[in-house]
Amino acid sequence: MVEDQPIVELQQLWFPTRASGERSFLMNLEFGVNQIPKGDELSVAEVAWSTGDVEEALSMLPAIVPTETRGRMKQLLQPWPTGRYTDAYHRSGGILNLFTPSWDEAQDEVWAEMVAGWEATTYPDDETRQEALNELEQQWNASPHPFFSGLTPAQVMVGGGAREQVLATEFLERIAGMLDGRPFRSEGEALTHVVLVLRAWECEPRRRGMTPRKIIVAERDMLLARHARVLEGATQPA
Amino acid sequence: MGRKKKDKRKSRGRSRRSTRPTAVDYAYRKAVREADRALAESQVEIGADNWQEVALDWFTADARDRGELSSYIGSHKSRLGIGWARDLLRLEVFLRAGDHEAIMAHHDRAMTRYPRCALVDTWVAEQIGRQGGDWWRARSLLLYVVEQLPGHARPRYELGFQHYLLGDFPGALAWFDQAVERLAENETDFGAQVHFNRGMVRYALDGDRKAAIADVQTALRLRPDYEQAQEALRGLQGKPRWRPW
Numbered sequence: 001m002v003e004d005q006p007i008v009e010l011q012q013l014w015f016p017t018r019a020s021g022e023r024s025f026l027m028n029l030e031f032g033v034n035q036i037p038k039g040d041e042l043s044v045a046e047v048a049w050s051t052g053d054v055e056e057a058l059s060m061l062p063a064i065v066p067t068e069t070r071g072r073m074k075q076l077l078q079p080w081p082t083g084r085y086t087d088a089y090h091r092s093g094g095i096l097n098l099f100t101p102s103w104d105e106a107q108d109e110v111w112a113e114m115v116a117g118w119e120a121t122t123y124p125d126d127e128t129r130q131e132a133l134n135e136l137e138q139q140w141n142a143s144p145h146p147f148f149s150g151l152t153p154a155q156v157m158v159g160g161g162a163r164e165q166v167l168a169t170e171f172l173e174r175i176a177g178m179l180d181g182r183p184f185r186s187e188g189e190a191l192t193h194v195v196l197v198l199r200a201w202e203c204e205p206r207r208r209g210m211t212p213r214k215i216i217v218a219e220r221d222m223l224l225a226r227h228a229r230v231l232e233g234a235t236q237p238a
Numbered sequence: 239m240g241r242k243k244k245d246k247r248k249s250r251g252r253s254r255r256s257t258r259p260t261a262v263d264y265a266y267r268k269a270v271r272e273a274d275r276a277l278a279e280s281q282v283e284i285g286a287d288n289w290q291e292v293a294l295d296w297f298t299a300d301a302r303d304r305g306e307l308s309s310y311i312g313s314h315k316s317r318l319g320i321g322w323a324r325d326l327l328r329l330e331v332f333l334r335a336g337d338h339e340a341i342m343a344h345h346d347r348a349m350t351r352y353p354r355c356a357l358v359d360t361w362v363a364e365q366i367g368r369q370g371g372d373w374w375r376a377r378s379l380l381l382y383v384v385e386q387l388p389g390h391a392r393p394r395y396e397l398g399f400q401h402y403l404l405g406d407f408p409g410a411l412a413w414f415d416q417a418v419e420r421l422a423e424n425e426t427d428f429g430a431q432v433h434f435n436r437g438m439v440r441y442a443l444d445g446d447r448k449a450a451i452a453d454v455q456t457a458l459r460l461r462p463d464y465e466q467a468q469e470a471l472r473g474l475q476g477k478p479r480w481r482p483w
Contacts, residue, residue, distance in 0.1 A: 017371065096405050097405070100373070100403075100404060100405075101371065101372065101373050101374060103374055107374050107377075146401060146404060146406035146408075146409045147404055147406070148405075149404060149405025149406065150405055150406055150407070150408075185336075185338070185369065186338055186339075186369045186370070186371070187371050188338070188367070188368055188369040188370045188371030188372070189368065189369055191371045192367075192368050192371070192403065195403045196403070198405075199402060199403070199405060199442070202405070203442045
Protein backbone atom coordinates (compact mmCIF):
# COMPACT_ATOMS: atom_id res chain seq x y z
CA MET A 1 0.00 0.00 0.00
CA VAL A 2 1.31 3.39 -0.91
CA GLU A 3 -0.11 6.32 0.91
CA ASP A 4 0.25 10.04 0.31
CA GLN A 5 0.00 9.66 -3.41
CA PRO A 6 -0.02 12.87 -5.37
CA ILE A 7 -3.57 14.02 -5.80
CA VAL A 8 -4.84 15.73 -8.94
CA GLU A 9 -7.84 17.89 -8.26
CA LEU A 10 -9.98 18.46 -11.28
CA GLN A 11 -12.17 21.49 -11.40
CA GLN A 12 -14.83 22.13 -13.99
CA LEU A 13 -15.70 25.77 -14.50
CA TRP A 14 -18.27 27.38 -16.74
CA PHE A 15 -17.92 30.65 -18.63
CA PRO A 16 -20.63 32.41 -20.60
CA THR A 17 -18.22 33.58 -23.31
CA ARG A 18 -14.91 32.41 -24.73
CA ALA A 19 -13.39 35.82 -23.94
CA SER A 20 -14.22 35.51 -20.24
CA GLY A 21 -12.76 32.01 -20.13
CA GLU A 22 -9.53 33.30 -21.66
CA ARG A 23 -9.45 36.28 -19.34
CA SER A 24 -9.75 33.99 -16.34
CA PHE A 25 -6.34 32.59 -17.30
CA LEU A 26 -4.88 36.09 -17.15
CA MET A 27 -6.65 36.73 -13.85
CA ASN A 28 -5.03 33.63 -12.38
CA LEU A 29 -1.60 34.75 -13.59
CA GLU A 30 -2.16 38.07 -11.85
CA PHE A 31 -3.07 36.21 -8.66
CA GLY A 32 0.06 34.10 -9.13
CA VAL A 33 2.54 36.96 -9.43
CA ASN A 34 1.02 38.67 -6.38
CA GLN A 35 1.21 35.62 -4.17
CA ILE A 36 3.16 36.57 -1.03
CA PRO A 37 5.18 33.51 0.04
CA LYS A 38 5.67 33.96 3.80
CA GLY A 39 6.29 36.73 6.32
CA ASP A 40 8.58 39.37 4.87
CA GLU A 41 9.26 37.58 1.60
CA LEU A 42 8.42 39.31 -1.63
CA SER A 43 6.00 38.15 -4.29
CA VAL A 44 7.21 37.55 -7.85
CA ALA A 45 5.75 40.94 -8.85
CA GLU A 46 7.50 42.68 -5.97
CA VAL A 47 10.84 41.13 -6.87
CA ALA A 48 10.39 42.44 -10.42
CA TRP A 49 9.44 45.91 -9.19
CA SER A 50 12.25 46.15 -6.63
CA THR A 51 15.07 44.83 -8.81
CA GLY A 52 13.76 45.93 -12.19
CA ASP A 53 14.91 42.49 -13.30
CA VAL A 54 11.98 40.51 -14.67
CA GLU A 55 14.14 37.46 -15.40
CA GLU A 56 15.23 37.26 -11.77
CA ALA A 57 11.61 37.41 -10.69
CA LEU A 58 10.65 34.69 -13.15
CA SER A 59 13.44 32.47 -11.83
CA MET A 60 11.42 32.22 -8.59
CA LEU A 61 8.82 30.16 -10.45
CA PRO A 62 8.98 26.37 -10.38
CA ALA A 63 10.60 24.83 -13.45
CA ILE A 64 7.30 23.18 -14.40
CA VAL A 65 5.72 26.52 -15.37
CA PRO A 66 5.35 26.40 -19.19
CA THR A 67 7.19 28.80 -21.48
CA GLU A 68 3.98 30.39 -22.74
CA THR A 69 2.87 31.14 -19.19
CA ARG A 70 6.27 32.63 -18.42
CA GLY A 71 5.91 34.83 -21.49
CA ARG A 72 2.52 36.11 -20.34
CA MET A 73 3.92 36.71 -16.85
CA LYS A 74 6.84 38.59 -18.30
CA GLN A 75 4.40 41.03 -19.88
CA LEU A 76 2.62 41.47 -16.55
CA LEU A 77 5.86 42.14 -14.71
CA GLN A 78 7.08 44.98 -16.92
CA PRO A 79 7.69 48.26 -15.05
CA TRP A 80 4.68 50.52 -14.92
CA PRO A 81 4.83 53.66 -17.07
CA THR A 82 5.28 57.04 -15.44
CA GLY A 83 2.27 58.34 -17.37
CA ARG A 84 -1.12 56.80 -17.95
CA TYR A 85 -1.55 53.11 -17.17
CA THR A 86 -2.93 52.18 -20.58
CA ASP A 87 -1.96 48.56 -19.92
CA ALA A 88 -4.94 48.48 -17.56
CA TYR A 89 -7.14 48.09 -20.65
CA HIS A 90 -5.44 44.75 -21.28
CA ARG A 91 -5.38 43.40 -17.71
CA SER A 92 -8.10 41.11 -16.43
CA GLY A 93 -9.53 43.52 -13.86
CA GLY A 94 -10.12 40.50 -11.63
CA ILE A 95 -13.39 38.79 -10.91
CA LEU A 96 -15.34 42.09 -10.90
CA ASN A 97 -14.39 42.67 -14.55
CA LEU A 98 -13.99 39.11 -15.76
CA PHE A 99 -17.09 39.09 -17.96
CA THR A 100 -17.04 42.67 -19.28
CA PRO A 101 -16.63 42.55 -23.07
CA SER A 102 -13.20 43.87 -24.10
CA TRP A 103 -12.78 47.60 -24.40
CA ASP A 104 -9.94 50.07 -24.70
CA GLU A 105 -9.23 53.72 -25.31
CA ALA A 106 -11.75 53.86 -28.17
CA GLN A 107 -14.59 53.24 -25.69
CA ASP A 108 -13.05 55.17 -22.79
CA GLU A 109 -15.49 58.06 -22.42
CA VAL A 110 -13.85 59.13 -19.16
CA TRP A 111 -10.44 59.69 -20.73
CA ALA A 112 -12.01 61.26 -23.83
CA GLU A 113 -13.81 63.79 -21.65
CA MET A 114 -10.65 64.58 -19.70
CA VAL A 115 -8.69 65.14 -22.89
CA ALA A 116 -11.47 67.26 -24.39
CA GLY A 117 -11.34 69.50 -21.29
CA TRP A 118 -7.57 69.76 -21.54
CA GLU A 119 -7.72 70.59 -25.25
CA ALA A 120 -10.31 73.27 -24.65
CA THR A 121 -8.14 74.98 -22.03
CA THR A 122 -5.64 77.69 -22.91
CA TYR A 123 -2.19 77.39 -21.29
CA PRO A 124 0.47 80.09 -21.08
CA ASP A 125 3.15 77.87 -22.65
CA ASP A 126 3.86 74.35 -23.87
CA GLU A 127 5.52 73.31 -20.63
CA THR A 128 2.44 74.19 -18.56
CA ARG A 129 0.26 72.49 -21.13
CA GLN A 130 2.32 69.30 -20.89
CA GLU A 131 2.31 69.44 -17.08
CA ALA A 132 -1.47 69.68 -17.12
CA LEU A 133 -1.65 66.60 -19.33
CA ASN A 134 0.70 64.71 -17.00
CA GLU A 135 -1.50 65.62 -14.06
CA LEU A 136 -4.54 64.45 -15.96
CA GLU A 137 -2.90 61.10 -16.62
CA GLN A 138 -2.18 60.65 -12.91
CA GLN A 139 -5.73 61.64 -12.15
CA TRP A 140 -7.04 59.01 -14.56
CA ASN A 141 -4.78 56.37 -12.98
CA ALA A 142 -6.16 57.06 -9.53
CA SER A 143 -9.86 57.66 -10.23
CA PRO A 144 -12.54 54.96 -9.98
CA HIS A 145 -13.48 54.11 -13.53
CA PRO A 146 -17.09 53.21 -14.35
CA PHE A 147 -16.02 50.69 -16.98
CA PHE A 148 -13.60 48.96 -14.60
CA SER A 149 -16.44 48.17 -12.25
CA GLY A 150 -15.49 51.20 -10.17
CA LEU A 151 -11.85 50.14 -9.68
CA THR A 152 -9.16 52.67 -10.48
CA PRO A 153 -6.79 51.84 -13.36
CA ALA A 154 -4.04 51.52 -10.71
CA GLN A 155 -6.14 48.95 -8.84
CA VAL A 156 -6.59 47.09 -12.12
CA MET A 157 -2.85 47.24 -12.90
CA VAL A 158 -1.78 45.78 -9.58
CA GLY A 159 -3.97 42.68 -10.00
CA GLY A 160 -5.74 40.63 -7.39
CA GLY A 161 -4.36 38.86 -4.38
CA ALA A 162 -4.96 35.72 -2.35
CA ARG A 163 -8.32 36.83 -0.92
CA GLU A 164 -9.69 37.73 -4.32
CA GLN A 165 -8.47 34.40 -5.63
CA VAL A 166 -10.51 32.58 -2.99
CA LEU A 167 -13.54 34.76 -3.74
CA ALA A 168 -13.18 34.32 -7.51
CA THR A 169 -13.01 30.55 -7.11
CA GLU A 170 -16.07 30.65 -4.88
CA PHE A 171 -18.00 32.67 -7.45
CA LEU A 172 -16.92 30.60 -10.46
CA GLU A 173 -17.82 27.39 -8.64
CA ARG A 174 -21.17 28.88 -7.75
CA ILE A 175 -22.06 29.74 -11.33
CA ALA A 176 -20.77 26.40 -12.57
CA GLY A 177 -23.19 24.72 -10.15
CA MET A 178 -26.04 27.06 -11.01
CA LEU A 179 -25.73 27.46 -14.74
CA ASP A 180 -23.74 24.64 -16.34
CA GLY A 181 -26.06 22.85 -18.75
CA ARG A 182 -28.79 25.45 -18.40
CA PRO A 183 -30.11 26.46 -21.81
CA PHE A 184 -29.75 30.07 -22.89
CA ARG A 185 -31.20 31.61 -26.03
CA SER A 186 -27.90 33.28 -26.82
CA GLU A 187 -24.38 33.88 -25.56
CA GLY A 188 -25.46 37.42 -24.72
CA GLU A 189 -28.28 36.17 -22.55
CA ALA A 190 -25.91 33.84 -20.69
CA LEU A 191 -23.50 36.74 -20.21
CA THR A 192 -26.20 39.06 -18.88
CA HIS A 193 -27.43 36.38 -16.50
CA VAL A 194 -23.97 35.63 -15.11
CA VAL A 195 -23.17 39.30 -14.62
CA LEU A 196 -26.43 39.85 -12.77
CA VAL A 197 -25.49 37.01 -10.44
CA LEU A 198 -21.99 38.53 -10.07
CA ARG A 199 -23.29 42.00 -9.19
CA ALA A 200 -25.59 40.53 -6.58
CA TRP A 201 -22.87 38.28 -5.17
CA GLU A 202 -20.33 41.11 -4.81
CA CYS A 203 -22.76 42.96 -2.51
CA GLU A 204 -23.62 40.00 -0.30
CA PRO A 205 -23.04 40.96 3.31
CA ARG A 206 -20.22 39.02 4.98
CA ARG A 207 -18.60 39.27 8.37
CA ARG A 208 -17.85 42.70 9.87
CA GLY A 209 -19.94 44.53 7.31
CA MET A 210 -17.65 43.48 4.49
CA THR A 211 -18.83 42.40 1.05
CA PRO A 212 -16.78 40.60 -1.63
CA ARG A 213 -16.41 43.95 -3.44
CA LYS A 214 -15.07 45.70 -0.32
CA ILE A 215 -12.69 42.82 0.39
CA ILE A 216 -11.37 42.91 -3.18
CA VAL A 217 -10.88 46.68 -3.20
CA ALA A 218 -9.16 46.63 0.22
CA GLU A 219 -6.77 43.92 -0.89
CA ARG A 220 -5.89 45.69 -4.13
CA ASP A 221 -5.23 48.86 -2.11
CA MET A 222 -2.97 46.86 0.19
CA LEU A 223 -1.07 45.50 -2.84
CA LEU A 224 -0.75 49.02 -4.23
CA ALA A 225 0.67 50.22 -0.92
CA ARG A 226 3.19 47.36 -1.01
CA HIS A 227 4.02 48.30 -4.60
CA ALA A 228 4.73 51.89 -3.52
CA ARG A 229 6.86 50.72 -0.55
CA VAL A 230 8.85 48.33 -2.73
CA LEU A 231 9.54 51.05 -5.30
CA GLU A 232 10.52 53.49 -2.56
CA GLY A 233 12.95 50.90 -1.14
CA ALA A 234 14.37 50.29 -4.60
CA THR A 235 15.15 53.97 -5.14
CA GLN A 236 16.74 54.55 -1.73
CA PRO A 237 20.53 54.24 -1.49
CA ALA A 238 21.75 51.06 0.19
CA MET B 239 -6.61 33.06 -76.66
CA GLY B 240 -5.80 30.37 -74.17
CA ARG B 241 -4.52 32.87 -71.65
CA LYS B 242 -7.57 34.98 -72.04
CA LYS B 243 -9.81 32.01 -71.31
CA LYS B 244 -7.78 31.17 -68.24
CA ASP B 245 -8.07 34.74 -66.95
CA LYS B 246 -11.79 34.68 -67.50
CA ARG B 247 -12.16 31.46 -65.50
CA LYS B 248 -10.07 32.88 -62.69
CA SER B 249 -12.11 36.01 -62.55
CA ARG B 250 -15.38 34.05 -62.49
CA GLY B 251 -14.03 31.86 -59.72
CA ARG B 252 -13.07 34.84 -57.57
CA SER B 253 -16.38 36.50 -58.11
CA ARG B 254 -18.29 33.34 -57.20
CA ARG B 255 -16.31 32.88 -54.01
CA SER B 256 -16.86 36.45 -52.80
CA THR B 257 -20.64 36.41 -53.33
CA ARG B 258 -21.35 32.92 -52.04
CA PRO B 259 -24.04 33.22 -49.36
CA THR B 260 -23.03 32.19 -45.87
CA ALA B 261 -25.10 30.29 -43.32
CA VAL B 262 -25.93 33.66 -41.74
CA ASP B 263 -27.23 34.91 -45.13
CA TYR B 264 -29.46 31.86 -45.49
CA ALA B 265 -30.78 32.23 -41.94
CA TYR B 266 -31.54 35.90 -42.50
CA ARG B 267 -33.30 35.28 -45.82
CA LYS B 268 -35.36 32.56 -44.21
CA ALA B 269 -36.31 34.89 -41.36
CA VAL B 270 -37.36 37.58 -43.85
CA ARG B 271 -39.50 35.07 -45.78
CA GLU B 272 -41.18 34.01 -42.55
CA ALA B 273 -41.77 37.62 -41.55
CA ASP B 274 -43.35 38.32 -44.93
CA ARG B 275 -45.56 35.27 -44.52
CA ALA B 276 -46.63 36.47 -41.09
CA LEU B 277 -47.43 39.90 -42.51
CA ALA B 278 -49.40 38.34 -45.35
CA GLU B 279 -51.37 36.21 -42.89
CA SER B 280 -52.19 39.40 -41.00
CA GLN B 281 -53.48 40.78 -44.30
CA VAL B 282 -51.06 43.66 -44.28
CA GLU B 283 -50.96 45.36 -47.65
CA ILE B 284 -48.47 48.14 -48.07
CA GLY B 285 -49.11 50.53 -50.93
CA ALA B 286 -48.10 53.95 -52.12
CA ASP B 287 -51.21 55.41 -50.50
CA ASN B 288 -50.97 53.84 -47.04
CA TRP B 289 -47.33 53.03 -46.17
CA GLN B 290 -47.11 55.75 -43.52
CA GLU B 291 -50.31 54.71 -41.74
CA VAL B 292 -49.41 51.02 -41.85
CA ALA B 293 -45.98 51.74 -40.39
CA LEU B 294 -47.44 53.86 -37.61
CA ASP B 295 -50.22 51.40 -36.79
CA TRP B 296 -47.94 48.40 -36.72
CA PHE B 297 -44.92 49.73 -35.01
CA THR B 298 -46.44 51.18 -31.88
CA ALA B 299 -49.68 51.85 -30.08
CA ASP B 300 -48.04 54.35 -27.73
CA ALA B 301 -49.11 57.93 -28.53
CA ARG B 302 -45.69 59.45 -27.75
CA ASP B 303 -43.84 56.90 -29.88
CA ARG B 304 -46.34 57.39 -32.71
CA GLY B 305 -45.63 61.10 -32.51
CA GLU B 306 -41.89 60.46 -32.73
CA LEU B 307 -42.25 58.08 -35.65
CA SER B 308 -44.63 60.41 -37.41
CA SER B 309 -42.19 63.28 -37.05
CA TYR B 310 -39.36 61.03 -38.33
CA ILE B 311 -41.44 60.12 -41.40
CA GLY B 312 -42.22 63.79 -41.98
CA SER B 313 -38.53 64.74 -41.84
CA HIS B 314 -37.32 61.98 -44.18
CA LYS B 315 -40.33 61.34 -46.41
CA SER B 316 -38.34 61.59 -49.63
CA ARG B 317 -35.94 58.84 -48.51
CA LEU B 318 -38.59 56.52 -47.09
CA GLY B 319 -41.52 54.77 -48.77
CA ILE B 320 -43.03 51.33 -49.28
CA GLY B 321 -39.67 49.55 -48.96
CA TRP B 322 -38.91 51.23 -45.67
CA ALA B 323 -42.38 50.48 -44.29
CA ARG B 324 -41.98 46.82 -45.22
CA ASP B 325 -38.57 46.68 -43.54
CA LEU B 326 -39.95 48.37 -40.44
CA LEU B 327 -42.80 45.87 -40.25
CA ARG B 328 -40.38 42.97 -40.68
CA LEU B 329 -38.37 44.37 -37.77
CA GLU B 330 -41.54 44.55 -35.72
CA VAL B 331 -42.31 40.90 -36.53
CA PHE B 332 -38.79 39.93 -35.36
CA LEU B 333 -39.19 41.99 -32.18
CA ARG B 334 -42.54 40.39 -31.38
CA ALA B 335 -41.05 36.95 -31.97
CA GLY B 336 -38.00 37.83 -29.84
CA ASP B 337 -35.75 36.61 -32.67
CA HIS B 338 -32.64 38.52 -31.62
CA GLU B 339 -30.44 37.19 -34.43
CA ALA B 340 -32.93 38.30 -37.07
CA ILE B 341 -33.36 41.66 -35.30
CA MET B 342 -29.64 42.37 -35.34
CA ALA B 343 -29.15 41.10 -38.90
CA HIS B 344 -32.13 43.07 -40.17
CA HIS B 345 -30.89 46.23 -38.46
CA ASP B 346 -27.46 45.86 -40.05
CA ARG B 347 -28.60 44.81 -43.51
CA ALA B 348 -31.83 46.71 -44.01
CA MET B 349 -32.51 49.49 -41.51
CA THR B 350 -29.09 51.11 -41.87
CA ARG B 351 -30.01 51.91 -45.50
CA TYR B 352 -32.47 54.54 -44.25
CA PRO B 353 -31.97 57.69 -42.19
CA ARG B 354 -31.25 56.80 -38.59
CA CYS B 355 -34.36 56.43 -36.44
CA ALA B 356 -33.85 56.82 -32.68
CA LEU B 357 -36.98 54.84 -31.88
CA VAL B 358 -35.74 51.87 -33.90
CA ASP B 359 -32.29 52.14 -32.32
CA THR B 360 -33.85 51.98 -28.84
CA TRP B 361 -35.41 48.59 -29.45
CA VAL B 362 -32.48 47.21 -31.38
CA ALA B 363 -29.92 48.39 -28.81
CA GLU B 364 -31.68 46.38 -26.12
CA GLN B 365 -31.35 43.25 -28.24
CA ILE B 366 -27.74 43.93 -29.19
CA GLY B 367 -26.80 44.46 -25.56
CA ARG B 368 -28.81 41.81 -23.79
CA GLN B 369 -28.95 39.05 -26.40
CA GLY B 370 -25.98 39.85 -28.62
CA GLY B 371 -23.71 40.57 -25.65
CA ASP B 372 -22.17 43.52 -27.53
CA TRP B 373 -22.40 46.06 -24.74
CA TRP B 374 -20.26 48.66 -26.46
CA ARG B 375 -22.25 48.75 -29.66
CA ALA B 376 -25.49 48.88 -27.70
CA ARG B 377 -24.06 51.72 -25.65
CA SER B 378 -23.14 53.78 -28.67
CA LEU B 379 -26.70 53.37 -30.05
CA LEU B 380 -28.23 54.29 -26.69
CA LEU B 381 -26.08 57.39 -26.22
CA TYR B 382 -27.33 58.58 -29.60
CA VAL B 383 -30.92 57.76 -28.66
CA VAL B 384 -30.91 59.68 -25.36
CA GLU B 385 -29.84 62.79 -27.24
CA GLN B 386 -32.57 62.32 -29.83
CA LEU B 387 -35.35 61.36 -27.42
CA PRO B 388 -34.93 63.66 -24.41
CA GLY B 389 -38.31 62.72 -22.94
CA HIS B 390 -38.06 58.92 -23.14
CA ALA B 391 -37.45 56.73 -20.12
CA ARG B 392 -36.59 53.46 -21.84
CA PRO B 393 -33.15 54.27 -23.33
CA ARG B 394 -32.15 55.82 -19.99
CA TYR B 395 -33.26 52.71 -18.18
CA GLU B 396 -31.24 50.59 -20.61
CA LEU B 397 -28.15 52.71 -19.97
CA GLY B 398 -28.73 52.37 -16.22
CA PHE B 399 -28.98 48.62 -16.65
CA GLN B 400 -25.77 48.64 -18.66
CA HIS B 401 -23.92 50.61 -15.96
CA TYR B 402 -25.18 48.11 -13.43
CA LEU B 403 -23.78 45.27 -15.54
CA LEU B 404 -20.48 47.15 -15.77
CA GLY B 405 -20.42 47.28 -11.97
CA ASP B 406 -20.81 51.05 -11.95
CA PHE B 407 -23.59 51.48 -9.41
CA PRO B 408 -23.40 55.30 -9.14
CA GLY B 409 -23.69 55.54 -12.94
CA ALA B 410 -26.62 53.11 -12.91
CA LEU B 411 -28.42 55.14 -10.27
CA ALA B 412 -27.97 58.38 -12.22
CA TRP B 413 -29.55 56.84 -15.34
CA PHE B 414 -32.35 55.15 -13.37
CA ASP B 415 -33.13 58.53 -11.76
CA GLN B 416 -33.43 60.06 -15.22
CA ALA B 417 -35.66 57.19 -16.36
CA VAL B 418 -37.97 57.59 -13.34
CA GLU B 419 -38.36 61.31 -14.10
CA ARG B 420 -39.47 60.50 -17.64
CA LEU B 421 -41.89 57.64 -17.02
CA ALA B 422 -45.20 58.13 -18.80
CA GLU B 423 -48.44 57.38 -16.95
CA ASN B 424 -49.24 54.42 -19.16
CA GLU B 425 -45.83 52.78 -18.61
CA THR B 426 -46.98 50.83 -15.55
CA ASP B 427 -45.18 47.49 -15.99
CA PHE B 428 -42.06 49.16 -17.25
CA GLY B 429 -42.33 51.79 -14.51
CA ALA B 430 -42.47 49.01 -11.91
CA GLN B 431 -39.27 47.54 -13.35
CA VAL B 432 -37.49 50.90 -13.29
CA HIS B 433 -38.49 51.64 -9.69
CA PHE B 434 -37.58 48.15 -8.53
CA ASN B 435 -34.15 48.27 -10.10
CA ARG B 436 -33.47 51.76 -8.81
CA GLY B 437 -34.33 50.58 -5.32
CA MET B 438 -31.96 47.64 -5.62
CA VAL B 439 -29.14 49.86 -6.83
CA ARG B 440 -29.72 52.32 -4.02
CA TYR B 441 -29.38 49.48 -1.57
CA ALA B 442 -26.31 48.05 -3.30
CA LEU B 443 -24.63 51.44 -3.39
CA ASP B 444 -24.81 52.55 0.20
CA GLY B 445 -27.22 50.25 1.96
CA ASP B 446 -29.99 52.84 1.82
CA ARG B 447 -32.73 50.49 2.92
CA LYS B 448 -35.37 53.19 3.43
CA ALA B 449 -35.03 54.54 -0.10
CA ALA B 450 -34.89 51.03 -1.51
CA ILE B 451 -38.12 50.05 0.29
CA ALA B 452 -39.87 53.18 -1.01
CA ASP B 453 -38.89 52.30 -4.58
CA VAL B 454 -39.90 48.67 -4.27
CA GLN B 455 -43.25 49.70 -2.78
CA THR B 456 -43.82 52.02 -5.73
CA ALA B 457 -42.97 49.13 -8.05
CA LEU B 458 -45.57 47.00 -6.30
CA ARG B 459 -48.19 49.73 -6.50
CA LEU B 460 -47.64 49.83 -10.26
CA ARG B 461 -47.57 46.04 -10.57
CA PRO B 462 -48.94 44.22 -7.54
CA ASP B 463 -48.04 40.73 -8.84
CA TYR B 464 -44.32 41.58 -9.33
CA GLU B 465 -42.78 38.53 -7.65
CA GLN B 466 -39.19 39.74 -7.51
CA ALA B 467 -40.33 42.97 -5.90
CA GLN B 468 -42.45 41.08 -3.35
CA GLU B 469 -39.46 38.93 -2.46
CA ALA B 470 -37.10 41.91 -2.33
CA LEU B 471 -39.49 43.80 -0.04
CA ARG B 472 -39.60 40.87 2.35
CA GLY B 473 -35.81 40.77 2.29
CA LEU B 474 -35.40 44.50 2.80
CA GLN B 475 -37.84 44.52 5.70
CA GLY B 476 -36.17 41.54 7.33
CA LYS B 477 -32.70 40.07 7.31
CA PRO B 478 -30.68 41.34 4.32
CA ARG B 479 -30.68 38.78 1.56
CA TRP B 480 -29.60 39.74 -1.90
CA ARG B 481 -31.16 38.17 -4.94
CA PRO B 482 -30.23 38.69 -8.55
CA TRP B 483 -32.79 40.49 -10.68
